[in-house]
Amino acid sequence: AQSVAQPEDQVNVAEGNPLTVKCTYSVSGNPYLFWYVQYPNRGLQFLLKYITGDNLVKGSYGFEAEFNKSQTSFHLKKPSALVSDSALYFCAVRDSSSASKIIFGSGTRLSIRP
C-alpha cells in the first residue's frame, strides 16, 4: 500500500528566511512525487514533480524539492520566503510500478510573517 505524510499542520516563517515543508512517503516501487499549492477558495496549482533523474527538482515561483530515496522524503524548499507564499501546500505520491491512484497528504499551512 502507498501512503504520504505531511507531519506539520502549520509552518511559520519570517519573510526573507528559508522555508521547508516536509513530506515523507511509502510506496512498493519507485515513486512519482508532486507538490501542489492551494490559495483560499481556489483549486490546487501544480508546483513541481519528481519522476526520475536529478534528485533536486526546481519548480514554479522559486520553489524546489529534494528527492531522498533513503529517507523516503520529498521536502519542499525555498531560499527566501515571501508573504505571498502563504497558502496550503499538498504533497502527493503515486507508485510508478502499479496501476495505483495518486494519494494526497493532509496538507501543510504555510504562514509567512512580514
Next chain:
Amino acid sequence: DGGITQSPKYLFRKEGQNVTLSCEQNLNHDAMYWYRQDPGQGLRLIYYSQIVNDFQKGDIAEGYSVSREKKESFPLTVTSAQKNPTAFYLCASTPDRQFSNQPQHFGDGTRLSIL
C-alpha cells in the same frame, strides 16, 4: 485560456435533495477526477473517468454518482444518500491515461453546504 470550469462556486442542499456539480474542461484531456476536500484531511477521490461512457469508483463513492457523456464534461451528483455532504469539491483532469506521471489540472471548486 484552457482550463477547468466548475459551477456553481457555492451550492446549498436541503435534506433529501440531490444536487449536481458541473465540471467542464477545454484542455482536451482524456482523464477526469472528482475529489472531496475536508479540513485537515487532504483530498479524497470520489470517482474518476478515463474515457467517455466509462468511470470507476474512488475511495469514497458512496452517496455520489457521475456521468461522462462527453469528453469535456464530468458532472457529479451528490445524492440524498450522502449523509455528510458539506465539503469543498474539486474536479481535475490529466492529458492521457488516468494517474499517469502528468500533474493534475484543477478547477476552482464548488463549496457545498447543508441548509
